[in-house]
Amino acid sequence: MSAQTQQQSHSTPRHESGDDLSTFASISRLYPYMRPAMRRVTLGMVAALLASLVSLAIPLVLERLVDGTLLHPGGNRIGVLYAALGILVLGIAEAVLISLRRWFVLTPGTRVEATLRNSLYARLQNLPVSFHDRWPSGQLLSRAVSDLNLIRRWLSFGLVLFVVNIVTIVVGFAVLFYYHWLLAIVMIVLSIPLWVAGFFFERKYHVVARRSQDQQGDLATAVEESVHGIRVLKAFGRGRHALAGFRAQAEQLRGTELEKARAVAGLWLWLLMVPDVAFAVCLALGVWLVSSGQLTVGQLLAFFATATVLRFPIESIGFLLSMTFDTRTAVDRFFDVMSTPNDIEDPAQPAHIAEPHGELVFDDVHFRYEDAPDRFPDLVNGIDLTVRPGETMALVGLTGSGKSTLTSLVPRLYDVTGGAIRIDGVDIRDLTLEELRARVAMAFEDATLFSTSVRDNVLLGRPELLGDDPATVKAAEAQLAEALEVAQASFAYDLPEGVDTKVGEEGLSLSGGQRQRLALARAVAAKPSILVLDDPLSALDVDTEARVTERLHRVLDGTTALIVAHRPSTVMLADRVALLENGRVTDVGTHSELLARNEHYSFVISSLEEELSGGAAQASDLNNKGVDA
């Protein structure tokens, strides 16, 4: 496998949804999105067609002018004046029609682009987490930005010109026949190399265009990763290495762009050379036809004037072809995402939990990741566990035993591959996703904050509290205060603009512990009947953790909670502990019961303690080395 192919196969799943379709069939899939814009596009096309026909009519007037008045013994000045006036009027009409074309097609492209972008975003929100595991964000970003941009430019400009130029060429050749059949046939025969070059161009260009657009996506992913990981790269002194990797990728893209440019240049060579040769041959033949009395001077002049009008449409075919194939690739890439099946969707006939108590039952649950090798058993291999209403259950197990995976099955971030998870007796797959995710709230170890205010981040799961009327604002403030207090995140009130301070990627930088506390506040504020916490306190110091734990205990009183525990102190928070071992729950009991009777549990707890003291030593070591500075 070449380095290039290797690079591609590692970075992007390539569905190539439209690879077996013709360019026309592939682009026609856009029709439902284009329908609202079609009226203006069609009007633009009509205006452009009329402009072309007008430009083809000018040589006809020229012929009359030369043969009928200038060269005619009885020609008069009034005739010349009329003909000149006719040409002027046609010229003005052509200019007006071209302006109309621009005006008609300017807005529909932007509207279609916006619709496509909204649909893509909605689809990305809708697709399951397993899709996002497979797709690098740069590939999605390049689809949402540059591919849709290409489609807009083609719609506003390429499509209309392509159709109009083809029609102009066909009508133009018919007009050439009208002047003289032999000259027209010579012109057509000499153009054949052009059509052949166009055919080979299509086959080559499509493949290179796809590669180029995929490589742009890979490059975007590389930039995104290095920006996100800038601290790690700096701390480990790997900036140069990252730059070298980036350069290699950029060089690869440059190579592909050059290949594209060479393909276009090859076509251009034919596009420029063939008409010149055809003109020269036709001129010699035309002069002979005039001298032998088979053609008038006016007809010869009109023939060349028409052939000149046809030059731009013929020359632009190369550019428009490459633009069309770029667009076809962009459309294929768009539908790669849009046609990815979503296996986590609402049921056809949803059930509803009338009286939520918060009982959570795992019934012989199995799960394996799509890319897990066949020789491995299921990661979750038949888990039976009941978390009673209002109970706090800690999940404990060695690292990699599948604790986070198990918790992510509850809000259906992934679907079980066997067995069932039930909330209050209802299989979670029978609930709508909206109901399920209103009942279950989650906080992760890796706390993601969005680029918006603290308030909006914390009340993310309570959209009904984000209104403007005074009662809602008051309720929102109370909820916010309670959640921030439970999560020991009152520091938010001391930020420059209090809870209105913008945080997240574009806002104020917060420490890992502060981010975790806000994420925990978000889960608490959602007031779920089941709270799933995936080691949400890992970045807190021991004192803060103790305070959060004490408050959570109070809040969790009526809430069922499933907590992944990496610290003995988190385990203390739980009423009972479930021990995860080889994909199964091998023991359930209180912390002290398990410590007393289960050797593996004691081993896990002592390894967690060791990890903690090791982590603390490492942290102080790093601090001494001044990494933070």
Ligand SMILES: Nc1ncnc2c1ncn2[C@@H]1O[C@H](COP(=O)(O)OP(=O)(O)OP(=O)(O)O)[C@@H](O)[C@H]1O
């Ligand atoms: N999205 C994924 N795709 C494929 N495999 C995954 C994915 N996420 C996790 N895994 C694999 O599943 C296994 C269990 O991971 P998981 O994060 O659930 O374990 P864990 O018990 O929470 O670990 P830790 O205590 O270290 O957080 C690991 O071998 C991991 O490599």
